[in-house]
Amino acid sequence: MARCSPFSSSIQWREEREGEEEEEEEEEEERKKMSERPVPRRESPWGISGENHREPKAHRCNDRAEDVVQACFEGNPFKTVPGPFKLFWQCMRSKPGEEPTEPFSYLQLDPPNREVKLE
Numbered sequence: 001m002a003r004c005s006p007f008s009s010s011i012q013w014r015e016e017r018e019g020e021e022e023e024e025e026e027e028e029e030e031r032k033k034m035s036e037r038p039v040p041r042r043e044s045p046w047g048i049s050g051e052n053h054r055e056p057k058a059h060r061c062n063d064r065a066e067d068v069v070q071a072c073f074e075g076n077p078f079k080t081v082p083g084p085f086k087l088f089w090q091c092m093r094s095k096p097g098e099e100p101t102e103p104f105s106y107l108q109l110d111p112p113n114r115e116v117k118l119e
Helices: 008-036 062-072 082-093
Strands: none
16 A cells, blocks of 8 residues: 655645746747747738838827826726816817817826917
8 A cells, every 4th residue: 555645745746837837938938939030011002111101190189098097097987087088078079279278187297288370
């Protein structure tokens, strides 16, 4: 009859853990191989992606959207989100240059200002 050692389960656990570590190392090597290869690019119907491109710009209401997201994490969202969302919605519905000028609720940014054209 084989004797059961109180350490037999810890030995089995250790052997299983070593097997898992080897698998993790193999997966990490696979990830390294994958990250070394170049990202495949495709040609767009609007031209080849490369030089002479305009840089993407953030939407004019992007800061208002960020203020809404920040409001979701500040206390009770039912109380913190409606104000910033109202300003975000006003911004989205407004014409360019006519965005709301009220200060942001949670972002530490200066509120947008309207440029007055003198004629």
